[in-house]
Amino acid sequence: MVTGEIGSGKSTALRYVIGGLHPSEYRVIFVTASSGSILELYRQILGELGVDNAGASRAVMTRRIKREILELVHGKKMKVAVVIDEASLLRLEVFAELHTLTQFEQDSKPFLPIVLAGQANLVDNLRYRNCLPMASRVVARCHLKGIDQKTMEEYLRHHLAIAGVNRMLFDEAAVTAIHQGSGGLFRKANHLARGSIIAAARSESTLVTADHVRLANTEIF
Ligand SMILES: Nc1ncnc2c1ncn2[C@@H]1O[C@H](COP(=O)(O)OP(=O)(O)O)[C@@H](O)[C@H]1O
Ligand SMILES: [Mg+2]
Structure with missing residues:
Protein backbone atom coordinates (compact mmCIF):
# COMPACT_ATOMS: atom_id res chain seq x y z
CA MET A 1 0.00 0.00 0.00
CA VAL A 2 1.42 3.33 -1.11
CA THR A 3 -0.17 6.53 0.14
CA GLY A 4 0.65 10.21 -0.37
CA GLU A 5 -0.90 13.60 -1.03
CA ILE A 6 -1.90 14.60 -4.55
CA GLY A 7 1.27 15.28 -6.52
CA SER A 8 3.63 13.61 -4.05
CA GLY A 9 4.91 11.29 -6.78
CA LYS A 10 2.95 8.04 -6.29
CA SER A 11 2.17 7.36 -9.95
CA THR A 12 5.69 8.35 -10.98
CA ALA A 13 7.20 6.02 -8.37
CA LEU A 14 5.00 3.15 -9.55
CA ARG A 15 5.89 3.74 -13.19
CA TYR A 16 9.58 3.92 -12.29
CA VAL A 17 9.53 0.62 -10.42
CA ILE A 18 7.46 -1.14 -13.08
CA GLY A 19 9.79 0.21 -15.79
CA GLY A 20 12.69 -1.60 -14.10
CA LEU A 21 11.01 -5.02 -14.23
CA HIS A 22 11.98 -7.21 -17.15
CA PRO A 23 8.91 -7.89 -19.33
CA SER A 24 9.93 -11.48 -19.96
CA GLU A 25 9.83 -12.20 -16.24
CA TYR A 26 7.15 -9.87 -14.88
CA ARG A 27 3.61 -9.12 -15.94
CA VAL A 28 2.20 -6.06 -14.21
CA ILE A 29 -1.50 -5.41 -14.60
CA PHE A 30 -1.79 -1.66 -14.10
CA VAL A 31 -5.21 -0.11 -13.67
CA THR A 32 -6.34 3.34 -12.59
CA ALA A 33 -9.27 2.93 -10.26
CA SER A 34 -12.61 4.61 -10.70
CA SER A 35 -15.48 5.02 -8.29
CA GLY A 36 -17.42 2.34 -10.15
CA SER A 37 -18.48 -1.10 -8.97
CA ILE A 38 -16.18 -4.08 -8.63
CA LEU A 39 -17.42 -5.29 -12.02
CA GLU A 40 -15.90 -2.14 -13.50
CA LEU A 41 -12.57 -3.02 -11.89
CA TYR A 42 -12.75 -6.64 -13.07
CA ARG A 43 -13.48 -5.35 -16.57
CA GLN A 44 -10.41 -3.09 -16.42
CA ILE A 45 -8.20 -5.96 -15.22
CA LEU A 46 -9.53 -8.24 -17.95
CA GLY A 47 -8.95 -5.51 -20.52
CA GLU A 48 -5.32 -5.26 -19.38
CA LEU A 49 -5.06 -9.04 -19.74
CA GLY A 50 -6.28 -8.68 -23.32
CA VAL A 51 -9.74 -10.10 -22.64
CA ASP A 52 -12.36 -7.67 -23.83
CA ASN A 53 -15.55 -9.63 -23.59
CA ALA A 54 -15.82 -11.90 -20.58
CA GLY A 55 -19.53 -11.36 -19.94
CA ALA A 56 -21.21 -9.42 -17.19
CA SER A 57 -21.38 -11.88 -14.32
CA ARG A 58 -18.88 -11.46 -11.52
CA ALA A 59 -18.47 -15.24 -11.13
CA VAL A 60 -17.54 -15.61 -14.79
CA MET A 61 -15.26 -12.60 -14.69
CA THR A 62 -13.30 -13.65 -11.59
CA ARG A 63 -12.95 -17.17 -12.99
CA ARG A 64 -11.57 -15.75 -16.21
CA ILE A 65 -9.13 -13.43 -14.41
CA LYS A 66 -7.86 -16.31 -12.29
CA ARG A 67 -7.51 -18.56 -15.32
CA GLU A 68 -5.45 -15.93 -17.14
CA ILE A 69 -3.25 -15.42 -14.08
CA LEU A 70 -2.71 -19.13 -13.51
CA GLU A 71 -1.70 -19.45 -17.15
CA LEU A 72 0.85 -16.64 -16.74
CA VAL A 73 2.22 -18.04 -13.48
CA HIS A 74 2.28 -21.77 -14.26
CA GLY A 75 2.20 -21.80 -18.06
CA LYS A 76 4.59 -18.95 -18.77
CA LYS A 77 6.46 -18.98 -15.43
CA MET A 78 5.95 -15.26 -14.94
CA LYS A 79 5.58 -13.20 -11.81
CA VAL A 80 2.30 -11.33 -11.90
CA ALA A 81 1.19 -8.29 -9.91
CA VAL A 82 -1.88 -6.10 -9.99
CA VAL A 83 -1.24 -2.40 -9.42
CA ILE A 84 -4.26 -0.21 -8.68
CA ASP A 85 -3.50 3.49 -8.82
CA GLU A 86 -5.97 6.01 -7.33
CA ALA A 87 -7.23 3.20 -5.10
CA SER A 88 -8.59 5.76 -2.65
CA LEU A 89 -11.43 6.23 -5.15
CA LEU A 90 -12.57 2.61 -4.82
CA ARG A 91 -15.88 1.99 -3.10
CA LEU A 92 -15.80 0.17 0.23
CA GLU A 93 -17.64 -2.82 -1.20
CA VAL A 94 -14.81 -3.23 -3.72
CA PHE A 95 -12.29 -3.62 -0.88
CA ALA A 96 -14.63 -6.11 0.78
CA GLU A 97 -14.29 -8.41 -2.20
CA LEU A 98 -10.99 -7.63 -3.89
CA HIS A 99 -8.91 -10.01 -1.78
CA THR A 100 -10.83 -12.97 -3.20
CA LEU A 101 -8.93 -12.41 -6.44
CA THR A 102 -5.76 -13.50 -4.67
CA GLN A 103 -7.27 -16.78 -3.50
CA PHE A 104 -6.69 -19.77 -5.71
CA GLU A 105 -8.36 -23.03 -4.69
CA GLN A 106 -5.63 -25.37 -5.88
CA ASP A 107 -2.81 -23.33 -4.51
CA SER A 108 -2.28 -21.58 -1.19
CA LYS A 109 0.83 -19.80 -2.42
CA PRO A 110 0.20 -16.06 -2.54
CA PHE A 111 1.24 -15.47 -6.14
CA LEU A 112 -0.89 -12.48 -6.91
CA PRO A 113 0.42 -9.45 -5.00
CA ILE A 114 -1.73 -6.33 -5.26
CA VAL A 115 -0.27 -2.84 -4.94
CA LEU A 116 -2.77 -0.18 -3.89
CA ALA A 117 -1.78 3.45 -4.31
CA GLY A 118 -3.82 6.46 -3.33
CA GLN A 119 -4.43 9.33 -0.98
CA ALA A 120 -4.29 8.92 2.79
CA ASN A 121 -8.01 8.15 3.13
CA LEU A 122 -7.16 4.76 1.63
CA VAL A 123 -5.93 3.81 5.10
CA ASP A 124 -9.16 5.02 6.70
CA ASN A 125 -11.27 3.10 4.19
CA LEU A 126 -9.50 -0.13 5.05
CA ARG A 127 -10.47 0.33 8.72
CA TYR A 128 -14.12 -0.38 7.98
CA ARG A 129 -15.30 -3.74 9.21
CA ASN A 130 -16.15 -5.05 5.75
CA CYS A 131 -12.65 -4.23 4.57
CA LEU A 132 -10.85 -6.10 7.34
CA PRO A 133 -10.16 -9.23 5.24
CA MET A 134 -8.28 -6.97 2.83
CA ALA A 135 -6.64 -4.87 5.57
CA SER A 136 -5.38 -7.96 7.38
CA ARG A 137 -3.52 -8.98 4.23
CA VAL A 138 -1.52 -5.77 3.89
CA VAL A 139 2.13 -6.72 4.30
CA ALA A 140 3.85 -3.39 3.64
CA ARG A 141 2.88 0.24 3.80
CA CYS A 142 4.66 3.33 2.65
CA HIS A 143 3.68 6.99 2.78
CA LEU A 144 5.28 9.47 0.37
CA LYS A 145 5.94 12.70 2.21
CA GLY A 146 6.81 16.08 0.74
CA ILE A 147 10.52 16.58 0.10
CA ASP A 148 12.71 18.78 2.32
N1 LIG B 1 10.76 11.04 -7.97
C1 LIG B 1 10.49 12.11 -8.74
N2 LIG B 1 11.49 12.78 -9.32
C2 LIG B 1 11.24 13.86 -10.09
N3 LIG B 1 10.00 14.33 -10.36
C3 LIG B 1 8.96 13.70 -9.82
C4 LIG B 1 9.15 12.55 -8.98
N4 LIG B 1 7.92 12.13 -8.57
C5 LIG B 1 7.04 12.99 -9.12
N5 LIG B 1 7.64 13.91 -9.89
C6 LIG B 1 6.97 15.03 -10.59
O1 LIG B 1 5.77 15.35 -9.91
C7 LIG B 1 4.64 15.22 -10.77
C8 LIG B 1 3.50 14.61 -10.00
O2 LIG B 1 3.81 13.28 -9.65
P1 LIG B 1 2.72 12.11 -9.68
O3 LIG B 1 3.48 10.83 -9.65
O4 LIG B 1 1.76 12.31 -10.79
O5 LIG B 1 1.99 12.34 -8.27
P2 LIG B 1 0.76 11.56 -7.63
O6 LIG B 1 0.51 10.32 -8.43
O7 LIG B 1 1.18 11.27 -6.22
O8 LIG B 1 -0.39 12.54 -7.66
C9 LIG B 1 5.13 14.39 -11.94
O9 LIG B 1 4.49 14.74 -13.12
C10 LIG B 1 6.60 14.74 -12.01
O10 LIG B 1 6.77 15.94 -12.73
MG1 LIG C 1 -1.20 9.75 -9.48
Whole structure:
Protein backbone atom coordinates (compact mmCIF):
# COMPACT_ATOMS: atom_id res chain seq x y z
CA MET A 1 0.00 0.00 0.00
CA VAL A 2 1.42 3.33 -1.11
CA THR A 3 -0.17 6.53 0.14
CA GLY A 4 0.65 10.21 -0.37
CA GLU A 5 -0.90 13.60 -1.03
CA ILE A 6 -1.90 14.60 -4.55
CA GLY A 7 1.27 15.28 -6.52
CA SER A 8 3.63 13.61 -4.05
CA GLY A 9 4.91 11.29 -6.78
CA LYS A 10 2.95 8.04 -6.29
CA SER A 11 2.17 7.36 -9.95
CA THR A 12 5.69 8.35 -10.98
CA ALA A 13 7.20 6.02 -8.37
CA LEU A 14 5.00 3.15 -9.55
CA ARG A 15 5.89 3.74 -13.19
CA TYR A 16 9.58 3.92 -12.29
CA VAL A 17 9.53 0.62 -10.42
CA ILE A 18 7.46 -1.14 -13.08
CA GLY A 19 9.79 0.21 -15.79
CA GLY A 20 12.69 -1.60 -14.10
CA LEU A 21 11.01 -5.02 -14.23
CA HIS A 22 11.98 -7.21 -17.15
CA PRO A 23 8.91 -7.89 -19.33
CA SER A 24 9.93 -11.48 -19.96
CA GLU A 25 9.83 -12.20 -16.24
CA TYR A 26 7.15 -9.87 -14.88
CA ARG A 27 3.61 -9.12 -15.94
CA VAL A 28 2.20 -6.06 -14.21
CA ILE A 29 -1.50 -5.41 -14.60
CA PHE A 30 -1.79 -1.66 -14.10
CA VAL A 31 -5.21 -0.11 -13.67
CA THR A 32 -6.34 3.34 -12.59
CA ALA A 33 -9.27 2.93 -10.26
CA SER A 34 -12.61 4.61 -10.70
CA SER A 35 -15.48 5.02 -8.29
CA GLY A 36 -17.42 2.34 -10.15
CA SER A 37 -18.48 -1.10 -8.97
CA ILE A 38 -16.18 -4.08 -8.63
CA LEU A 39 -17.42 -5.29 -12.02
CA GLU A 40 -15.90 -2.14 -13.50
CA LEU A 41 -12.57 -3.02 -11.89
CA TYR A 42 -12.75 -6.64 -13.07
CA ARG A 43 -13.48 -5.35 -16.57
CA GLN A 44 -10.41 -3.09 -16.42
CA ILE A 45 -8.20 -5.96 -15.22
CA LEU A 46 -9.53 -8.24 -17.95
CA GLY A 47 -8.95 -5.51 -20.52
CA GLU A 48 -5.32 -5.26 -19.38
CA LEU A 49 -5.06 -9.04 -19.74
CA GLY A 50 -6.28 -8.68 -23.32
CA VAL A 51 -9.74 -10.10 -22.64
CA ASP A 52 -12.36 -7.67 -23.83
CA ASN A 53 -15.55 -9.63 -23.59
CA ALA A 54 -15.82 -11.90 -20.58
CA GLY A 55 -19.53 -11.36 -19.94
CA ALA A 56 -21.21 -9.42 -17.19
CA SER A 57 -21.38 -11.88 -14.32
CA ARG A 58 -18.88 -11.46 -11.52
CA ALA A 59 -18.47 -15.24 -11.13
CA VAL A 60 -17.54 -15.61 -14.79
CA MET A 61 -15.26 -12.60 -14.69
CA THR A 62 -13.30 -13.65 -11.59
CA ARG A 63 -12.95 -17.17 -12.99
CA ARG A 64 -11.57 -15.75 -16.21
CA ILE A 65 -9.13 -13.43 -14.41
CA LYS A 66 -7.86 -16.31 -12.29
CA ARG A 67 -7.51 -18.56 -15.32
CA GLU A 68 -5.45 -15.93 -17.14
CA ILE A 69 -3.25 -15.42 -14.08
CA LEU A 70 -2.71 -19.13 -13.51
CA GLU A 71 -1.70 -19.45 -17.15
CA LEU A 72 0.85 -16.64 -16.74
CA VAL A 73 2.22 -18.04 -13.48
CA HIS A 74 2.28 -21.77 -14.26
CA GLY A 75 2.20 -21.80 -18.06
CA LYS A 76 4.59 -18.95 -18.77
CA LYS A 77 6.46 -18.98 -15.43
CA MET A 78 5.95 -15.26 -14.94
CA LYS A 79 5.58 -13.20 -11.81
CA VAL A 80 2.30 -11.33 -11.90
CA ALA A 81 1.19 -8.29 -9.91
CA VAL A 82 -1.88 -6.10 -9.99
CA VAL A 83 -1.24 -2.40 -9.42
CA ILE A 84 -4.26 -0.21 -8.68
CA ASP A 85 -3.50 3.49 -8.82
CA GLU A 86 -5.97 6.01 -7.33
CA ALA A 87 -7.23 3.20 -5.10
CA SER A 88 -8.59 5.76 -2.65
CA LEU A 89 -11.43 6.23 -5.15
CA LEU A 90 -12.57 2.61 -4.82
CA ARG A 91 -15.88 1.99 -3.10
CA LEU A 92 -15.80 0.17 0.23
CA GLU A 93 -17.64 -2.82 -1.20
CA VAL A 94 -14.81 -3.23 -3.72
CA PHE A 95 -12.29 -3.62 -0.88
CA ALA A 96 -14.63 -6.11 0.78
CA GLU A 97 -14.29 -8.41 -2.20
CA LEU A 98 -10.99 -7.63 -3.89
CA HIS A 99 -8.91 -10.01 -1.78
CA THR A 100 -10.83 -12.97 -3.20
CA LEU A 101 -8.93 -12.41 -6.44
CA THR A 102 -5.76 -13.50 -4.67
CA GLN A 103 -7.27 -16.78 -3.50
CA PHE A 104 -6.69 -19.77 -5.71
CA GLU A 105 -8.36 -23.03 -4.69
CA GLN A 106 -5.63 -25.37 -5.88
CA ASP A 107 -2.81 -23.33 -4.51
CA SER A 108 -2.28 -21.58 -1.19
CA LYS A 109 0.83 -19.80 -2.42
CA PRO A 110 0.20 -16.06 -2.54
CA PHE A 111 1.24 -15.47 -6.14
CA LEU A 112 -0.89 -12.48 -6.91
CA PRO A 113 0.42 -9.45 -5.00
CA ILE A 114 -1.73 -6.33 -5.26
CA VAL A 115 -0.27 -2.84 -4.94
CA LEU A 116 -2.77 -0.18 -3.89
CA ALA A 117 -1.78 3.45 -4.31
CA GLY A 118 -3.82 6.46 -3.33
CA GLN A 119 -4.43 9.33 -0.98
CA ALA A 120 -4.29 8.92 2.79
CA ASN A 121 -8.01 8.15 3.13
CA LEU A 122 -7.16 4.76 1.63
CA VAL A 123 -5.93 3.81 5.10
CA ASP A 124 -9.16 5.02 6.70
CA ASN A 125 -11.27 3.10 4.19
CA LEU A 126 -9.50 -0.13 5.05
CA ARG A 127 -10.47 0.33 8.72
CA TYR A 128 -14.12 -0.38 7.98
CA ARG A 129 -15.30 -3.74 9.21
CA ASN A 130 -16.15 -5.05 5.75
CA CYS A 131 -12.65 -4.23 4.57
CA LEU A 132 -10.85 -6.10 7.34
CA PRO A 133 -10.16 -9.23 5.24
CA MET A 134 -8.28 -6.97 2.83
CA ALA A 135 -6.64 -4.87 5.57
CA SER A 136 -5.38 -7.96 7.38
CA ARG A 137 -3.52 -8.98 4.23
CA VAL A 138 -1.52 -5.77 3.89
CA VAL A 139 2.13 -6.72 4.30
CA ALA A 140 3.85 -3.39 3.64
CA ARG A 141 2.88 0.24 3.80
CA CYS A 142 4.66 3.33 2.65
CA HIS A 143 3.68 6.99 2.78
CA LEU A 144 5.28 9.47 0.37
CA LYS A 145 5.94 12.70 2.21
CA GLY A 146 6.81 16.08 0.74
CA ILE A 147 10.52 16.58 0.10
CA ASP A 148 12.71 18.78 2.32
CA GLN A 149 14.07 22.15 1.28
CA LYS A 150 17.52 20.90 0.26
CA THR A 151 15.98 18.23 -1.95
CA MET A 152 13.68 20.89 -3.42
CA GLU A 153 16.73 22.88 -4.46
CA GLU A 154 18.23 19.77 -6.10
CA TYR A 155 14.88 19.08 -7.75
CA LEU A 156 14.76 22.57 -9.28
CA ARG A 157 18.38 22.31 -10.46
CA HIS A 158 17.59 18.93 -11.99
CA HIS A 159 14.69 20.34 -14.00
CA LEU A 160 16.74 23.35 -15.10
CA ALA A 161 19.50 21.02 -16.30
CA ILE A 162 16.99 18.97 -18.32
CA ALA A 163 15.87 22.22 -19.95
CA GLY A 164 19.51 23.03 -20.76
CA VAL A 165 19.94 25.76 -18.12
CA ASN A 166 23.13 25.31 -16.13
CA ARG A 167 22.74 28.42 -13.98
CA MET A 168 20.58 28.38 -10.84
CA LEU A 169 17.70 30.65 -11.82
CA PHE A 170 16.06 30.67 -8.38
CA ASP A 171 17.57 32.65 -5.51
CA GLU A 172 17.57 31.14 -2.02
CA ALA A 173 14.39 32.91 -0.89
CA ALA A 174 12.61 31.73 -4.04
CA VAL A 175 13.55 28.11 -3.26
CA THR A 176 12.21 28.58 0.27
CA ALA A 177 9.00 30.11 -1.09
CA ILE A 178 8.51 27.24 -3.56
CA HIS A 179 9.21 24.70 -0.85
CA GLN A 180 6.78 26.28 1.59
CA GLY A 181 4.13 27.07 -1.01
CA SER A 182 4.13 23.51 -2.31
CA GLY A 183 4.46 21.72 1.02
CA GLY A 184 7.30 19.81 -0.64
CA LEU A 185 4.89 18.24 -3.15
CA PHE A 186 6.23 17.82 -6.67
CA ARG A 187 3.26 18.79 -8.78
CA LYS A 188 2.53 22.02 -6.91
CA ALA A 189 6.26 22.84 -6.95
CA ASN A 190 6.27 22.36 -10.74
CA HIS A 191 3.42 24.86 -11.11
CA LEU A 192 5.04 27.39 -8.78
CA ALA A 193 8.43 27.09 -10.49
CA ARG A 194 6.94 27.49 -13.96
CA GLY A 195 4.71 30.40 -12.90
CA SER A 196 7.52 32.22 -11.12
CA ILE A 197 9.86 31.89 -14.12
CA ILE A 198 7.14 33.45 -16.28
CA ALA A 199 6.68 36.25 -13.71
CA ALA A 200 10.45 36.87 -13.68
CA ALA A 201 10.59 36.94 -17.47
CA ARG A 202 7.68 39.39 -17.58
CA SER A 203 9.57 41.76 -15.27
CA GLU A 204 12.75 41.19 -17.33
CA SER A 205 14.61 39.79 -14.34
CA THR A 206 17.31 37.14 -14.88
CA LEU A 207 16.81 35.81 -11.37
CA VAL A 208 13.62 34.34 -9.92
CA THR A 209 12.93 35.82 -6.49
CA ALA A 210 10.42 35.08 -3.71
CA ASP A 211 8.24 37.93 -5.06
CA HIS A 212 7.91 36.12 -8.38
CA VAL A 213 6.92 32.95 -6.54
CA ARG A 214 4.32 34.89 -4.55
CA LEU A 215 2.89 36.29 -7.78
CA ALA A 216 2.70 32.78 -9.23
CA ASN A 217 1.07 31.49 -6.05
CA THR A 218 -1.87 33.88 -6.40
CA GLU A 219 -2.67 32.39 -9.79
CA ILE A 220 -2.86 28.70 -8.88
CA PHE A 221 -4.48 26.51 -6.29
N1 LIG B 1 10.76 11.04 -7.97
C1 LIG B 1 10.49 12.11 -8.74
N2 LIG B 1 11.49 12.78 -9.32
C2 LIG B 1 11.24 13.86 -10.09
N3 LIG B 1 10.00 14.33 -10.36
C3 LIG B 1 8.96 13.70 -9.82
C4 LIG B 1 9.15 12.55 -8.98
N4 LIG B 1 7.92 12.13 -8.57
C5 LIG B 1 7.04 12.99 -9.12
N5 LIG B 1 7.64 13.91 -9.89
C6 LIG B 1 6.97 15.03 -10.59
O1 LIG B 1 5.77 15.35 -9.91
C7 LIG B 1 4.64 15.22 -10.77
C8 LIG B 1 3.50 14.61 -10.00
O2 LIG B 1 3.81 13.28 -9.65
P1 LIG B 1 2.72 12.11 -9.68
O3 LIG B 1 3.48 10.83 -9.65
O4 LIG B 1 1.76 12.31 -10.79
O5 LIG B 1 1.99 12.34 -8.27
P2 LIG B 1 0.76 11.56 -7.63
O6 LIG B 1 0.51 10.32 -8.43
O7 LIG B 1 1.18 11.27 -6.22
O8 LIG B 1 -0.39 12.54 -7.66
C9 LIG B 1 5.13 14.39 -11.94
O9 LIG B 1 4.49 14.74 -13.12
C10 LIG B 1 6.60 14.74 -12.01
O10 LIG B 1 6.77 15.94 -12.73
MG1 LIG C 1 -1.20 9.75 -9.48
